[in-house]
Amino acid sequence: xxxxxxxxxxxxxxxxxxxxxxxxxxxxxxxxxxxxxxxxxxxxxxxxxxxxxxxxxxxxxxxxxxxxxxxxxxxxxxxxxxxxxxxxxxxxxxxxxxxxxxxxxxxxxxxxxxxxxxxxxxxxxxxxxxxxxxxxxxxxxxxxxxxxxxxxxxxxxxxxxxxxxxxxxxxxxxxxxxxxxxxxxxxxxxxxxxxxxxxxxxxxxxxxxxxxxxxxxxxxxxxxxxxxxxxxxxxxxxxxxxxxxxxxxxxxxxxxxxxxxxxxxxxxxxxxxxxxxxxxxxxxxxxxxxxxxxxxxxxxxxxxxxxxxxxxxxxxxxxxxxxxxxxxxxxxxxxxxxxxxxxxxxxxxxxxxxxxxxxxxxxxxxxxxxxxxxxxxxxxxxxxxxxxxxxxxxxxxxxxxxxxxxxxxxxxxxxxxxxxxxxxxxxxxxxxxxxxxxxxxxxxxxxxxxxxxxxxxxxxxxxxxxxxxxxxxxxxxxxxxxxxxxxxxxxxxxxxxxxxxxxxxxxxxxxxxxxxxxxxxxxxxxxxxxxxxxxxxxxxxxxxxxxxxxxxxxxxxxxxxxxxxxxxxxxxxxxxxxxxxxxxxxxxxxxxxxxxxxxxxxxxxxxxxxxxxxx
Numbered sequence: 001x002x003x004x005x006x007x008x009x010x011x012x013x014x015x016x017x018x019x020x021x022x023x024x025x026x027x028x029x030x031x032x033x034x035x036x037x038x039x040x041x042x043x044x045x046x047x048x049x050x051x052x053x054x055x056x057x058x059x060x061x062x063x064x065x066x067x068x069x070x071x072x073x074x075x076x077x078x079x080x081x082x083x084x085x086x087x088x089x090x091x092x093x094x095x096x097x098x099x100x101x102x103x104x105x106x107x108x109x110x111x112x113x114x115x116x117x118x119x120x121x122x123x124x125x126x127x128x129x130x131x132x133x134x135x136x137x138x139x140x141x142x143x144x145x146x147x148x149x150x151x152x153x154x155x156x157x158x159x160x161x162x163x164x165x166x167x168x169x170x171x172x173x174x175x176x177x178x179x180x181x182x183x184x185x186x187x188x189x190x191x192x193x194x195x196x197x198x199x200x201x202x203x204x205x206x207x208x209x210x211x212x213x214x215x216x217x218x219x220x221x222x223x224x225x226x227x228x229x230x231x232x233x234x235x236x237x238x239x240x241x242x243x244x245x246x247x248x249x250x251x252x253x254x255x256x257x258x259x260x261x262x263x264x265x266x267x268x269x270x271x272x273x274x275x276x277x278x279x280x281x282x283x284x285x286x287x288x289x290x291x292x293x294x295x296x297x298x299x300x301x302x303x304x305x306x307x308x309x310x311x312x313x314x315x316x317x318x319x320x321x322x323x324x325x326x327x328x329x330x331x332x333x334x335x336x337x338x339x340x341x342x343x344x345x346x347x348x349x350x351x352x353x354x355x356x357x358x359x360x361x362x363x364x365x366x367x368x369x370x371x372x373x374x375x376x377x378x379x380x381x382x383x384x385x386x387x388x389x390x391x392x393x394x395x396x397x398x399x400x401x402x403x404x405x406x407x408x409x410x411x412x413x414x415x416x417x418x419x420x421x422x423x424x425x426x427x428x429x430x431x432x433x434x435x436x437x438x439x440x441x442x443x444x445x446x447x448x449x450x451x452x453x454x455x456x457x458x459x460x461x462x463x464x465x466x467x468x469x470x471x472x473x474x475x476x477x478x479x480x481x482x483x484x485x486x487x488x489x490x491x492x493x494x495x496x497x498x499x500x501x502x503x504x505x506x507x508x509x510x511x512x513x514x515x516x517x518x519x520x521x522x523x524x525x526x527x528x529x530x531x532x533x534x535x536x537x538x539x540x541x542x543x544x545x546x547x548x549x550x551x552x553x554x555x556x557x558x559x560x561x562x563x564x565x566x567x568x569x570x571x572x573x574x575x576x577x578x579x580x581x582x583x584x585x586x587x588x589x590x591x592x593x594x595x596x597x598x599x600x601x602x603x604x605x606x607x608x609x610x611x612x613x614x615x
Contacts, residue, residue: 003215015343034592039173071365085453086552087180089161089383091122091145091211094419095438096522097444098451099145104153111455112156115207116182120146123237125437127515129277131241133284133489135512138241143522151524157203159184164210166391178415180205201296209415209454212402216378216435226337227269231374234274247371248286255290263293265344267367268569269334270375271300276317276376277486279326284489297327297367299334301347316501317486320494330368341366376437378421389533396424401432406448407473408443417451419443425478433478441518446475446476483590485511496599500574506581513583564592567602574603 084100088095095115102113127141149156163181182203184242214363253263266282268275279298286294298321303387305317305328321328331348342517343366380400387393387402394403394412401424404409410416420440424430433439453472484496485507493511520526565573570589573581591598 001013037388065604067498077426082110084108084111086207086451086455087205087207087210088113088115089117089180089212090212090422091115091117091119091143091421092215092422093124093440094444094447095213096122096143096145096148097441097582098211098448099148099152099154101448101520102152102154102452111452112155113152114157114207115145115149115159116159116161116180116205118158119236119238120158121238124515125520126236126511126518127572128234128237128240128280129274129487129489130512130515131441132244132278133487135487135489138526139240140174140519142238142523147524151527157182157184158201162386164391165385178207178210180207180210181452190600192365193202201543209417209451211417211451212382212383212418212422213418213420213447214422215440216383217376217381219376219379220334221374221376221379227229227334227374230337230339231372233374234278234450242427244285250291251289252285261294262536263290264370265346265368266294266371266373267299267369268296268373269342270297270377271298271302272303272375272377273484273486274377275373275375276301276321278373280320280324280487282371282373285323295327297326297369297376299327299328299332299344299367300328301333303348304328306336306496310499313501316494316503318489320486320503324488337364337372341368342372344538357575359417370386381422384422399424403571406475406477408447408476409473410451410452415454415586417447417454419447425476429464436482438482439478443476446474449474485514487511498593499606500604502574502586504577504581505579506576506583506586510583510587513587543598564599565589567599568606570603570605575610 002432009238013048088098091099099113099115103110108114117337121144122377123138123142127136130136131138131141146156159182160182161180164402165177165179165181170469178441182205184203185200213517215236218235220235221227221231232240232247234240257509264286266286268279268282275298283296285293304314305321309317329344331346332344334342334344335346336343345365380395384393384395384402385400388395388400392412393416395401396403402416402422403426404418404419404423405411406425408417408419408423408425410418420437420443421435423432450473453474481498486494487508488494492500492503493508495507495510564570567587573586573589589603593603
């Protein structure tokens with residue numbers, strides 16, 4: 001369950017390079033009294049976004065009143081009264097870092113960690129458009145959670161979280177028993193007529209602290225009439241890729257026998273990074289297959305794409321969309337999806353151009369399609385709403401994001417943490433960061449530190465002490481901006497950084513390099529093996545590894561160069577679009593600009609004066 005803005009979301013970071021580090025990186029900005037637990041289920045005072053056939057609240061009540069129910073099982077824990085238990089719900093961008101860092105060799109012996117997820121693998125959102133355009137296979141864009149948890153010596157429970165309890169237990173010496181209820185499927189379970197798994201069972205997992213990193217789902221996919229029936233959603237990501245493959249096989253057959261003389265008409269709903277990249281990906285994938293008989297329309301609810309970017313960046317994006325014949329329809333809201341048309345209405349009373357080239361009458365505007373892709377952005381999973389209903393977990397009243405403080409800790413339940421798309425950071429007047437994977441990635445080291453500090457287990461990163469509050473927790477300071485990279489599907493890409501548009505083969509090579517580096521961090525084939533008897537790291541040279549270090553290495557660690565490119569040369573390099581650009585040199589320039597404000601301003605000053613913009 002990962003965040004899906006199908007955008008390679010990265011930020012350059014200048015920190016000392018090291019294989020293992022307890023030091024904290026900095027983003028574009030320096031990074032450096034809770035209520036008592038609510039023990040009774042409460043009625044939600046905000047609208048619930050989904051319909052449920054049966055109340056999940058009853059599950060948590062069953063857990064409280066039937067502790068010896070034979071359908072449940074409790075995770076076996078190490079035989080020690082001092083055992084501390086972390087439960088990770090979801091295998092998102094932040095949690096895969098926690099899993100790797102808190103492996104059996106590095107974590108304290110009294111710390112037990114359990115991962116809960118419905119899937120055995122998690123897709124990396126940044127590479128999905130490349131997968132759709134056939135630049136990667138599905139396996140190449142997935143992190144194997146099963147293998148990762150196995151290497152780390154953690155329990156991995158495949159199932160769905162349906163309840164959580166903070167109830168008093170009279171027979172519990174600690175006074176309170178915190179439990180998570182997980183519905184798991186038996187190996188040979190079958191579905192009944194209502195879709196319920198007959199062979200499912202409930203497993204109770206005790207915890208001292210729980211962290212949630214479940215990403216988000218696709219906005220309005222369930223609420224817009226016809227969308228879930230006729231459109232292809234971007235989530236789950238593995239389903240998106242398989243649906244595209246299935247549609248392609250049908251297109252091949254129809255094109256061969258001549259039943260599709262007019263080719264295909266693709267409509268992509270959503271003018272964000274995901275919609276843009278998927279439009280470009282399908283152009284790259286199906287254009288030759290259909291002998292260029294492929295129409296692609298992108299429906300955007302705004303009056304321009306990427307409105308927060310500079311005019312130079314927006315102009316570069318417009319040129320790319322025109323180059324690949326992606327028709328953008330602005331100021332449109334989808335009202336309904338039928339089997340053949342997307343019904344839309346304009347949200348701009350003064351602009352009639354938005355509905356050009358669409359079939360319309362006096363009451364409706366409709367856009368014909370053969371394939372509709374739903375890429376509308378992020379919406380909260382129902383799990384957060386369920387937890388709000390069951391035990392009062394604080395969520396945003398309008399969207400259902402889990403509300404956390406700047407330590408990624410729930411504002412209502414101190415033993416609950418959250419990271420990534422599923423949460424909203426409450427920090428005074430500062431807005432919570434947008435739903436982009438870079439923020440989940442950057443929160444990983446903070447989450448590792450705060451989970452272990454909250455439990456007071458293991459040694460802590462002394463370089464973070466200055467940033468810690470009176471309770472010892474470290475604040476997460478999201479960066480204000482980041483490098484945005486959009487693949488074009490043909491071996492080129494478009495990027496934005498510091499208001500400068502970047503385009504060409506070298507930008508794709510940079511994106512591919514960054515994505516591959518991130519994936520390599522969680523490929524167990526690259527990991528050391530451990531001797532279970534001595535618990536020592538068996539590295540290739542026979543030397544012992546650093547005992548008890550938490551590995552928080554980031555994919556873009558960088559050590560500033562003593563000699564850097566002149567500002568004028570740097571600006572010219574970033575604006576080049578030819579195939580001879582060395583992407584590593586260009587990336588070094590971007591990272592130097594991030595680490596040195598004066599150098600950045602020098603390069604930007606030359607850029608603003610320059611007349612050599614991207615052609």
